[in-house]
Amino acid sequence: MSALAPNYKRKNLSFVKGKGSFLITANGKKYLDFVQGIAVNSLGHANKKLINAVNKQSKKLWHVSNAFNIPEGEKLAKRLAKRTFADSIIFQNSGAEATETAIKVARRYFYSIGKENKNRIICIKNSFHGRTLAAIHASGSKKMTQGFGPKIPGFDHFEFGDHKKLKKLINKNTAAIMIETIMGEGGVKVIPNWCIKEIRKLCTKKGILLILDEVQCGIGRSGKFFAFEYANVKPDIVPIAKGIGGGFPVGAVLMTKKLAKAMVPGTHGSTFGGNPLAMAVGNAVLDQIDKNLLMNVNKMSKYFINELNKIKIKYPKIIKDVRGVGLLIGLQLFKDQTEFIKKLMDNKLLTIRAAENVIRILPPLNVKKREINIALKIIGKVCNEIK
Numbered sequence: 149m150s151a152l153a154p155n156y157k158r159k160n161l162s163f164v165k166g167k168g169s170f171l172i173t174a175n176g177k178k179y180l181d182f183v184q185g186i187a188v189n190s191l192g193h194a195n196k197k198l199i200n201a202v203n204k205q206s207k208k209l210w211h212v213s214n215a216f217n218i219p220e221g222e223k224l225a226k227r228l229a230k231r232t233f234a235d236s237i238i239f240q241n242s243g244a245e246a247t248e249t250a251i252k253v254a255r256r257y258f259y260s261i262g263k264e265n266k267n268r269i270i271c272i273k274n275s276f277h278g279r280t281l282a283a284i285h286a287s288g289s290k291k292m293t294q295g296f297g298p299k300i301p302g303f304d305h306f307e308f309g310d311h312k313k314l315k316k317l318i319n320k321n322t323a324a325i326m327i328e329t330i331m332g333e334g335g336v337k338v339i340p341n342w343c344i345k346e347i348r349k350l351c352t353k354k355g356i357l358l359i360l361d362e363v364q365c366g367i368g369r370s371g372k373f374f375a376f377e378y379a380n381v382k383p384d385i386v387p388i389a390k391g392i393g394g395g396f397p398v399g400a401v402l403m404t405k406k407l408a409k410a411m412v413p414g415t416h417g418s419t420f421g422g423n424p425l426a427m428a429v430g431n432a433v434l435d436q437i438d439k440n441l442l443m444n445v446n447k448m449s450k451y452f453i454n455e456l457n458k459i460k461i462k463y464p465k466i467i468k469d470v471r472g473v474g475l476l477i478g479l480q481l482f483k484d485q486t487e488f489i490k491k492l493m494d495n496k497l498l499t500i501r502a503a504e505n506v507i508r509i510l511p512p513l514n515v516k517k518r519e520i521n522i523a524l525k526i527i528g529k530v531c532n533e534i535k
């Protein structure tokens with residue numbers, strides 16, 4: 149029996165090596181990895197520049213506490229600020245920490261201007277913001293919160309798309325609306341641009357903050373640096389993680405100057421967050437999220453989604469919907485997707501489930517067309533087997 153707790157339903161499969169879009173088992177079997185650690189390995193496995201960055205930094209300095217200046221972190225923060233709406237960044241280690249910190253920043257801002265009661269956060273029901281105690285209650289999911297003690301107060305929920313309810317929920321105690329720009333775990337549900345725009349307008353009108361969780365869809369995954377750029381809006385706070393570390397645990401919260409002012413010494417901290425090794429990797433990831441890479445995401449996305457739609461037309465009783473933006477793609481089936489995912493895996497294509505019978509497809513951002521063609525062939529084959 150495994151000494152690991154049984155909190156994951158693991159596939160009976162393990163790997164010894166990764167290279168680009170592929171994973172290799174101990175006996176040399178090669179799998180096309182279109183999960184990439186759930187949108188984490190943005191540049192695929194064993195990216196040369198990331199290996200160099202880790203090697204170089206690991207020989208110099210791994211960790212010092214945040215009691216000292218960390219130049220690698222200063223540099224990464226400056227670069228993130230330069231590329232985005234943000235003026236200020238706090239580094240963390242994971243997505244859940246980043247979303248929790250986002251909540252803390254929103255609340256502390258209102259506290260700092262004498263509005264301590266303005267602390268409620270409005271979220272979409274059954275969204276996903278991580279697995280820590282506050283994050284599961286932010287998600288408003290019965291399944292995730294069941295058995296984990298008293299409900300953490302301070303969160304209100306509306307159903308996806310129900311703007312009427314959203315408007316009703318806003319009152320004088322509301323601090324922020326927090327939503328994923330694209331709902332990843334929730335089934336690759338894309339929030340339409342007009343919707344994001346309307347929510348932004350609503351936040352501005354009501355004097356509350358907009359937190360856009362880009363932990364999964366950010367850092368180039370959508371084909372833009374941030375997915376909210378499609379809606380042409382400026383959020384106030386953005387938690388990120390997954391893709392920014394390229395496989396190394398890095399999380400961060402991006403915010404405007406106005407909000408950062410409230411995060412005075414002592415208000416927040418993290419032992420590991422932003423250490424030199426993590427920051428060296430983050431910088432090396434950012435080096436590679438350039439125009440060319442984003443162009444590749446858009447080109448490959450267009451091709452992939454177009455071809456998936458052709459498969460959908462061929463198998464209208466199996467595939468219900470092809471959705472997504474960039475290389476965050478969802479294949480929605482009419483029935484439970486477990487068998488389909490298993491068959492894809494038997495054919496050496498790795499994908500991962502999401503809610504609403506969706507198969508999530510998350511290639512690395514530097515995926516090649518011939519790799520997508522391999523995946524398409526396998527998906528077509530499995531459709532044919534299953535019908």
Ligand SMILES: *Cc1c(COP(=O)(O)O)cnc(C)c1O
Nearest residue numbers: 242243244276277278332363364
């Ligand atoms: C994965 C994810 C998180 C949580 O990230 P962890 O690193 O697992 O804590 C939060 N928000 C979104 C949108 C995510 O996809």
